[in-house]
Amino acid sequence: MNIIQQSFQVPYSFNIVFTKNLFSPDNQEFSNFLANFGDTRFQKKILFLIDAGVAEKHPSLIHTIQLYFNENTQISLVDKILVMPGGELVKNDTTYLDQTLLAINKYGIDRHSFVAAIGGGAFLDMVGYASCIAHRGVKHIRIPTTVLSQNDSGVGVKNGVNFLGKKNFLGTFSPPVAVFNDSNFLTSLSDRDWRSGISEAVKVALIKDLPFFEWLEENSAAMAKRDMTVMNEQIFRSAALHTNHISSGDPFEMGSARPLDFGHWAAHKLEYLTNFEIRHGEAVAIGIALDSIYSQLLGLISQTEVDRIINLLKNLGFTLYHEKLGENNKLNLWEGLNEFREHLGGQLTITILEKLGKGKEIHEVDFELMKLAVDQLKLTLD
Structure with missing residues (x-):
């Protein structure tokens, strides 16, 4: 009997940045991260998905993001910013997972590009899972908007959706490349x-x-x-x-x-x-x-x-x-x-x-x- 024993370790490291007004022109935390992460020889893209509840309470958010990337040309912002429901609905209904995967494919998000999710813990779970299974893993960025996602779920390594009536039946362990905790999002919480x-x-x-x-x-x-x-x-x-x-x-x-x-x-x-x-x-x-x-x-x-x-x-x-x-x-x-x-x-x-x-x-x-x-x-x- 012949046996080959394979053994290796993969280091993981990511920053959790605590900030305010992440997409303000005066705040360069996000753009500095994007400029310095990965191989600068590749043209990077970024696809944003936003929890509908966040988009409703922050009606200028999409326009603010677009203006922010007009001033930061080292990365290409995907024209379409997707807005989807938050909460457990986005994890229970696979329609939203499919839409996310279709967007990653349509806009050419590869392993040198990013998927950024802005929302609560359930929303981050779904988008993170889609990112992990597309191309066997594209880079995902978490921007948590609730207390629970900023102090717990959003800073961890889990992603997933609900299936067969079971919570997180489908999922992965895969860290984000960065987490940005913006305290301004907390002001609009119920x-x-x-x-x-x-x-x-x-x-x-x-x-x-x-x-x-x-x-x-x-x-x-x-x-x-x-x-x-x-x-x-x-x-x-x-x-x-x-x-x-x-x-x-x-x-x-x-x-x-x-x-x-x-x-x-x-x-x-x-x-x-x-x-x-x-x-x-x-x-x-x-x-x-x-x-x-x-x-x-x-x-x-x-x-x-x-x-x-x-x-x-x-x-x-x-x-x-x-x-x-x-x-x-x-x-x-x-x-x-x-x-x-x-x-x-x-x-x-x-x-x-x-x-x-x-x-x-x-x-x-x-x-x-x-x-x-x-x-x-x-x-x-x-």
Whole structure:
């Protein structure tokens, strides 16, 4: 028997740039990146896709981008800027994936060119996935426009769409070549979208960083009142924790452990049970509260610590129970746990709390105890 063992490593490196008014003539961050990235001998193109909700709230955005590239001739802007729906619709309906692939083909976006997506996390997921499968990978740039995408999903390495009724069934692990977090996009968010992304900061603080959790407690009122300075600090610290975890652990999730998905197994199922009427971050807040109560019922954290978590989430404005959790004697929720197990290759691994600031992985769940946790969570409505 003859064997050839192949082994190689591919380094990944990209910058997450925190800025304001990205396409202002006075802001050269974007043009400097494009001018200095890759081989200057090739004529580069850039195709923009914009989340329809962003385009509606920023009606001058398309014209602003066009003016910006009139002054930056080192790269060719594709004449057509595509506008598509955001949210889970763009991941559920493959029409939008097809339209993106057709545009990449029509406008000649090759491996020396760029696809830039401006929008929320779901929108970035779809465009990133299309970019990764076209020509086996064209360069994609993320310009996140929500709190959740700026502090978590937009700074990671995942792309995907929903398929067969399953969240992110089709997807890739492929980093963007750059992320530009423009704080100006946050000013037009609804209160729900402003609040929603903060749950991911609470999540990563609870499993990684007690001082950050304490900072969130101290600044929850300011964030709820839409203090931009405080929100920007939260986004930066949360993004740093997420990126540090990815680079130091298992970035492409070859194993079954997904500690950054604390609170997410229930959140993913709840999103589907509500037909995505609740935001991802709202579902994550519920999932965090549920798994925190379960951690207390296991004797790992105290009631006082659970109360601190619940109070923080409620101070931020989250409602921590949804009637869909209790439907069918909670068997729908049990199905969500099994789907999470399947998504991880058959071995269940979820993260609960060993203490505030430190997560703990477990491989089985006492569902009778989890049902009790649901009942206790319902009491937070009182």
